[in-house]
Amino acid sequence: MSGRLEGKVALITGAGSGIGRRSAELFAAEGAAVVAVDINETAALETVELIGLAGGVAVAQRADVADPDDTKNMVARAESEFGKLDVLFNNAGIMDSSDGDAISTSPETWDRTMDVNAKGVFLGCKYGIPALRRAGGGSIINTASFVALMGAATAQIAYTASKGAVLALTRELAVVHARENIRVNALCPGPLRTELLMKFLDTEEKRRRRLVHIPVGRFGEAEEMAKAALFLASDESSYVTGTEFVVDGGITAAYVTPE
Numbered sequence: 001m002s003g004r005l006e007g008k009v010a011l012i013t014g015a016g017s018g019i020g021r022r023s024a025e026l027f028a029a030e031g032a033a034v035v036a037v038d039i040n041e042t043a044a045l046e047t048v049e050l051i052g053l054a055g056g057v058a059v060a061q062r063a064d065v066a067d068p069d070d071t072k073n074m075v076a077r078a079e080s081e082f083g084k085l086d087v088l089f090n091n092a093g094i095m096d097s098s099d100g101d102a103i104s105t106s107p108e109t110w111d112r113t114m115d116v117n118a119k120g121v122f123l124g125c126k127y128g129i130p131a132l133r134r135a136g137g138g139s140i141i142n143t144a145s146f147v148a149l150m151g152a153a154t155a156q157i158a159y160t161a162s163k164g165a166v167l168a169l170t171r172e173l174a175v176v177h178a179r180e181n182i183r184v185n186a187l188c189p190g191p192l193r194t195e196l197l198m199k200f201l202d203t204e205e206k207r208r209r210r211l212v213h214i215p216v217g218r219f220g221e222a223e224e225m226a227k228a229a230l231f232l233a234s235d236e237s238s239y240v241t242g243t244e245f246v247v248d249g250g251i252t253a254a255y256v257t258p259e
């Protein structure tokens with residue numbers, strides 16, 4: 001069998017749900033050994049079980065990506081379990097339901113959102129890049145969002161700022177580490193039919209309001225993000241670094257959407 005990630009070791013954060021889980025399953029199906037990281041250990045273990053049932057190789061690791069010790073340990077686990085790290089997918093993220101506009105959002109909500117979504121990417125890279133160097137290079141994928149590229153009237157100021165930080169981080173990391181054979185790209189999903197967003201858009205009215213702006217007329221699927229992440233993880237994207245890989249059903253291209 002020759003999968004698109006054959007022989008590679010991939011660490012995925014937020015692997016207990018949504019994009020992270022689907023990516024863990026797809027990466028394993030394409031031959032990668034996967035470290036499925038999540039703050040929710042039960043969820044990470046479920047992902048590992050799904051991969052095992054499909055004949056893939058994976059281990060679960062509990063970590064809060066905002067915690068330096070946890071992130072250090074998750075990278076160490078990849079090397080101790082599988083001998084190296086080739087792909088680092090910093091995907092874990094939160095969207096707090098109390099996140100709103102500048103006036104209503106509490107400093108606590110701001111701090112936790114930035115800690116997980118932005119500092120989590122920094123810490124993943126802080127400990128992951130030395131491991132990628134030891135492997136002779138690799139691919140880092142940071143999950144940002146289309147909201148880092150456009151303003152939304154549905155206010156979520158901490159989340160939006162945190163995803164803007166992910167894009168800025170990604171660009172600098174890509175430039176700094178380019179000569180080390182380490183590629184760094186951001187994945188910018190549009191609105192998805194995952195738990196994270198459906199909890200935030202918790203009324204039919206809020207969902208309809210968002211759908212109006214999507215040219216393809218539907219929310220995206222985690223599977224569709226996993227396929228894009230697979231391309232960025234694999235050697236097929238060997239000349240791709242520092243990009244904002246937008247997978248959004250056409251939102252950022254639209255001025256007016258079709259009826």
Ligand SMILES: NC(=O)c1ccc[n+]([C@@H]2O[C@H](COP(=O)([O-])OP(=O)(O)OC[C@H]3O[C@@H](n4cnc5c(N)ncnc54)[C@H](O)[C@@H]3O)[C@@H](O)[C@H]2O)c1
Pocket residue numbers: 013014015016017018019020037038039040043063064065066091092093094095116143144145146188189190191192193194195196197222
């Ligand atoms: N769902 C969307 O519409 C959408 C759109 C754009 C971007 N994104 C981004 O995609 C990424 C994945 O989102 P999803 O939709 O799959 O969400 P999800 O809520 O389905 O999954 C997120 C996972 O991350 C885990 N997690 C949360 N905080 C963590 C922490 N501190 N440490 C480790 N794990 C943690 C959760 O337990 C969960 O398993 C996030 O970064 C999110 O911001 C999502």
